[in-house]
Amino acid sequence: MNKVAPFICIPLGLYWIVMGIGKYGLWISNGPGGGLFPVVCGMLLIGCGVTLFIRTVKAKVHIPLDKRAIVFVASAIVIALSMYVIGMIPALGIFILCWLKFFEKQPVVKSAVLGIGTAAFLFIVFRLLLKVPLPLGLLG
Amino acid sequence: MFENMGLLFWGFLSVFTFDNIIACLFGSVAGIFIGAMPGIGALTGVAVLLPLTFSMNPTTAIIMLAALYYATMYGGSISAVLLNIPGDTPAICTALDGYKLTQKGVPGKALTTCFMSSFLGGTIGIVILTLSGSALARVGLKFGSPELALLIFLAMTSIGWLLGDDVVSGLLATALGLMFATVGTDQAAGYLRFYFGLPNLMAGISFVPLVIGMFGFSQVIELITQRGSDERAKIKIKLRDMFLTWTEIKRLLPVQLRNGLMGTFVGVMPGAGGTSASFISYIFERRINKIGDKFGTGVIEGCAAPESANNAAAAGAFAPLLTFGIPGSSTTALLLGGLMMWGLQPGPLLFTEKPDFVWPLIASFYLGNIICLIVCFASIPLVMRAVSVSNAILAPVIFAICVVAAYTTNNSMFDVFFMMGVGGFSYFLRLSKVPAAPLLLAFVLSPMLEKYVRQSFDMTRGDPSIFIRNGICWTFIVLIFIFCISPLIVKRIKAAKKTS
Amino acid sequence: MKRIVSVSLCLLIGVFTVFAGGGSEGTSAVAAQSGPWQPAKDIEYVIPASPGGGSDLWARACANAITANKLSPVTWVPMNRAGGASAVGYNYMLSQKGNDYVLLAGHSGAMVSSYVAGWQHKFEEMVEMLCILAFDDVTLCTLATGPYKDIRSLLKAAQDKPGTLRFGSDQRLNSSQYAYEMLKKYAKADLNYVQYDSSGDAATALLGGHVDVAILNPAECIGQVNAGSFIPVATFATERLGGKFADAPTFAEIGYPQIVLREFRGISGTVGMSDGARQYYAELGKKLLETNEFKQYLSTNNLTPTYMGLGEAQKYATAEMEKIAALFKEVTQK
Numbered sequence: 001m002n003k004v005a006p007f008i009c010i011p012l013g014l015y016w017i018v019m020g021i022g023k024y025g026l027w028i029s030n031g032p033g034g035g036l037f038p039v040v041c042g043m044l045l046i047g048c049g050v051t052l053f054i055r056t057v058k059a060k061v062h063i064p065l066d067k068r069a070i071v072f073v074a075s076a077i078v079i080a081l082s083m084y085v086i087g088m089i090p091a092l093g094i095f096i097l098c099w100l101k102f103f104e105k106q107p108v109v110k111s112a113v114l115g116i117g118t119a120a121f122l123f124i125v126f127r128l129l130l131k132v133p134l135p136l137g138l139l140g
Numbered sequence: 141m142f143e144n145m146g147l148l149f150w151g152f153l154s155v156f157t158f159d160n161i162i163a164c165l166f167g168s169v170a171g172i173f174i175g176a177m178p179g180i181g182a183l184t185g186v187a188v189l190l191p192l193t194f195s196m197n198p199t200t201a202i203i204m205l206a207a208l209y210y211a212t213m214y215g216g217s218i219s220a221v222l223l224n225i226p227g228d229t230p231a232i233c234t235a236l237d238g239y240k241l242t243q244k245g246v247p248g249k250a251l252t253t254c255f256m257s258s259f260l261g262g263t264i265g266i267v268i269l270t271l272s273g274s275a276l277a278r279v280g281l282k283f284g285s286p287e288l289a290l291l292i293f294l295a296m297t298s299i300g301w302l303l304g305d306d307v308v309s310g311l312l313a314t315a316l317g318l319m320f321a322t323v324g325t326d327q328a329a330g331y332l333r334f335y336f337g338l339p340n341l342m343a344g345i346s347f348v349p350l351v352i353g354m355f356g357f358s359q360v361i362e363l364i365t366q367r368g369s370d371e372r373a374k375i376k377i378k379l380r381d382m383f384l385t386w387t388e389i390k391r392l393l394p395v396q397l398r399n400g401l402m403g404t405f406v407g408v409m410p411g412a413g414g415t416s417a418s419f420i421s422y423i424f425e426r427r428i429n430k431i432g433d434k435f436g437t438g439v440i441e442g443c444a445a446p447e448s449a450n451n452a453a454a455a456g457a458f459a460p461l462l463t464f465g466i467p468g469s470s471t472t473a474l475l476l477g478g479l480m481m482w483g484l485q486p487g488p489l490l491f492t493e494k495p496d497f498v499w500p501l502i503a504s505f506y507l508g509n510i511i512c513l514i515v516c517f518a519s520i521p522l523v524m525r526a527v528s529v530s531n532a533i534l535a536p537v538i539f540a541i542c543v544v545a546a547y548t549t550n551n552s553m554f555d556v557f558f559m560m561g562v563g564g565f566s567y568f569l570r571l572s573k574v575p576a577a578p579l580l581l582a583f584v585l586s587p588m589l590e591k592y593v594r595q596s597f598d599m600t601r602g603d604p605s606i607f608i609r610n611g612i613c614w615t616f617i618v619l620i621f622i623f624c625i626s627p628l629i630v631k632r633i634k635a636a637k638k639t640s
Numbered sequence: 641m642k643r644i645v646s647v648s649l650c651l652l653i654g655v656f657t658v659f660a661g662g663g664s665e666g667t668s669a670v671a672a673q674s675g676p677w678q679p680a681k682d683i684e685y686v687i688p689a690s691p692g693g694g695s696d697l698w699a700r701a702c703a704n705a706i707t708a709n710k711l712s713p714v715t716w717v718p719m720n721r722a723g724g725a726s727a728v729g730y731n732y733m734l735s736q737k738g739n740d741y742v743l744l745a746g747h748s749g750a751m752v753s754s755y756v757a758g759w760q761h762k763f764e765e766m767v768e769m770l771c772i773l774a775f776d777d778v779t780l781c782t783l784a785t786g787p788y789k790d791i792r793s794l795l796k797a798a799q800d801k802p803g804t805l806r807f808g809s810d811q812r813l814n815s816s817q818y819a820y821e822m823l824k825k826y827a828k829a830d831l832n833y834v835q836y837d838s839s840g841d842a843a844t845a846l847l848g849g850h851v852d853v854a855i856l857n858p859a860e861c862i863g864q865v866n867a868g869s870f871i872p873v874a875t876f877a878t879e880r881l882g883g884k885f886a887d888a889p890t891f892a893e894i895g896y897p898q899i900v901l902r903e904f905r906g907i908s909g910t911v912g913m914s915d916g917a918r919q920y921y922a923e924l925g926k927k928l929l930e931t932n933e934f935k936q937y938l939s940t941n942n943l944t945p946t947y948m949g950l951g952e953a954q955k956y957a958t959a960e961m962e963k964i965a966a967l968f969k970e971v972t973q974k
Binding site: 012 | 532601
């Protein structure tokens with residue numbers, strides 16, 4: 001992270017400053033313009049980026065990335081996309097079931113109960129009680 | 141004042157009808173549940189129940205919705221303490237110390253502290269509302285944009301300590317919070333900033349998906365990676381641990397009283413609600429408490445301050461609503477709409493023309509507050525079992541709740557992806573030991589500062605003398621000055637002591 | 641573990657089915673018959689604003705009156721899609737192009753924004769105004785304890801000391817700013833525009849004496865007007881309003897006939913909605929105006945009922961917006 005951070009912070013900070021001064025204005029019609037806070041923010045970002053850059057050059061900080069985290073985030077994205085097809089609640093139920101069964105190696109029955117149970121709980125609370133128009137996917 | 145007591149007594153007599161008590165009980169229980177569910181808070185709860193109340197007697201209806209409002213302040217702390225996922229935005233500060241206490245193996249103690257503080261804070265707010273609600277609302281009106289700008293600025297100058305051990309990481313977090321806050325319509329000219337052509341960003345980044353991502357989703361990732369070392373399962377939870385010792389209670393009482401007062405006061409301010417109250421009180425308590433530097437490492441004072449403040453604010457927000465018919469927070473704004481739907485005319489005449497509405501409502505606050513306390517204490521043994529559930533199971537289930545909760549904010553899938561993105565991002569921040577608190581503080585407070593400063597300059601066409609227009613302003617300026625230089629003086633004194 | 645889960649689930653289901661029973665009648669699917677178009681499933685009534693505001697009240701009042709009088713065989717489900725000064729709601733409508741079952745609570749304020757606030761599309765590219773049902777007229781209010789008790793003294797002060805009086809209002813690039821620019825152009829009243837998040841906040845600021853005058857809809861100030869803390873000094877409508885607002889003159893009466901602003905509300909549909917559906921909803925709007933529930937809502941909120949139907953409503957809205965956009969253009973060019 002520390003290695004990448006400066007390369008993200010500095011361009012972002014620059015963009016915020018350029019837009020702040022150029023487009024939104026520091027001081028317009030007798031008051032602070034829409035650009036004042038972005039410029040402050042951009043300067044902070046650049047400051048932090050530079051310090052972090054110097055620091056990474058000096059000390060080698062290494063942060064291990066967990067494989068499990070990556071697998072989880074990837075499958076979370078897949079499941080979020082699948083909501084457009086099969087709807088939000090079924091997608092989440094299936095996700096819990098599969099995750100527990102195949103990844104955490106839990107017994108089938110336990111996985112199924114938790115998957116279906118959570119889905120039912122969410123459906124009751126959000127759809128029936130709170131009347132949230134949850135995505136139904138192509139089935140709706 | 142005595143007149144008020146008489147009216148309150150009369151209010152008590154009329155609140156004890158079957159309908160009202162049931163309404164209060166249902167509102168409290170539903171509020172605790174809604175508060176504990178991540179992502180949905182008082183606003184959603186009231187919005188959903190509001191249409192169901194149109195056929196009810198207005199007094200019964202508002203008793204129920206008001207109970208729901210302050211009960212969410214109780215409920216929000218449950219998931220914040222046990223899972224590090226604030227159930228509602230006012231509970232964000234509670235998570236900072238509350239979850240650390242859970243990791244130390246004393247979740248019961250943290251919950252007891254939260255509930256006790258909620259109760260005391262709420263009671264302080266209600267008593268003040270009863271005795272001097274309208275006077276307080278009048279004081280609140282004195283706070284215009286310049287005064288509020290200085291108040292927020294005062295709070296922000298005290299952020300320094302929140303930056304943590306590593307100042308650069310803390311500043312980075314602050315900068316990111318500022319960055320998120322600048323997305324959306326700007327306060328000066330109404331033009332759109334940094335929205336990258338996405339209509340979902342035109343109003344800015346939604347706070348709730350941001351919080352769910354930063355706490356909920358990143359916590360889930362952490363749970364997933366901790367599989368081998370399932371620390372939490374090892375914690376032996378004893379119910380006995382939930383009780384506070386006498387010394388602890390004595391430590392907490394002044395904190396609760398202070399922040400109860402502070403919270404009531406912030407709740408009365410126009411445009412501020414439980415969230416700002418808990419943030420501001422956490423900042424100030426950290427500043428003045430003797431063990432303030434231990435905040436964030438798991439101290440009960442860190443839970444007590446925001447919890448008493450947010451409950452007090454929920455009560456305080458009713459002062460301007462009932463006195464003038466103006467809302468103190470977004471939830472009370474919704475209740476205001478409700479009043480109109482029930483055929484009442486909110487406004488300065490409500491107190492005099494409809495005492496049979498106002499006083500039973502205030503009386504119901506006392507009742508509801510006690511109901512909440514009892515329900516919460518009774519739920520401690522039950523909810524604490526969540527701690528002993530293994531991470532493997534907890535993680536995907538919480539993930540599912542986070543997804544639905546994020547979607548519910550604006551009924552849009554955009555927020556779901558945004559929540560996941562922020563969650564992944566803040567997991568990296570956690571790994572690199574960048575604290576979350578300054579980010580959220582900057583996100584909440586900086587737009588308010590920007591808005592109030594802009595309004596102040598608008599009022600005078602750029603004349604800055606408006607910031608010294610009255611005694612309130614001067615008080616804040618003196619306080620800002622004291623807060624900024626006091627650490628330097630303390631350092632000097634300490635150094636002088638050492639040399640002598 | 642399983643036991644806890646199942647026990648708590650059962651409990652929850654038990655508690656909540658009681659309440660769910662009341663609200664979830666489900667979709668009463670009425671099969672489309674031959675003859676005039678009839679809705680066959682529930683209608684999503686989009687509110688492009690947060691709960692509690694004027695548009696929210698409007699949409700819920702519509703839905704309640706429709707249900708109570710069985711005007712429609714299906715339920716109208718109000719749905720808040722707030723954000724971006726209504727842009728999120730309007731863009732949602734755009735994404736539902738041609739859908740007969742999505743409507744929007746139309747309000748002129750958002751349409752102004754679509755013209756002048758840098759939106760990618762103008763409102764008529766995103767929605768069609770099917771019918772206009774009411775005018776939500778704006779008034780200028782001052783504080784009863786303040787120095788300005790009528791519009792003439794207020795305007796005189798603003799003309800004599802330009803840039804000292806504070807004009808409390810909601811977000812810029814909206815109909816409120818249009819009203820402000822008109823005062824500046826035609827009445828030569830140079831006020832300081834102070835932008836608040838909402839009209840409600842502007843009313844609070846007026847009550848606290850932080851602004852000298854605020855621009856408010858009757859519903860936003862009626863409580864204060866009744867209590868005698870606010871004085872409605874003028875209305876932007878073409879005729880005086882009723883009730884407590886009857887003493888507030890129109891701008892034409894005091895010699896500025898150009899200063900007119902009538903905010904309006906109605907029902908909008910998606911672009912490309914089928915002709916049958918468009919006609920159905922426009923007709924339904926007319927029936928809605930005749931229900932007691934809706935009449936009650938209009939009178940408590942001081943809305944002036946009117947009716948403009950299919951075609952007419954859209955034409956009126958577009959013409960109004962072009963007029964407003966022209967003044968904004970003039971102002972920004974200076």
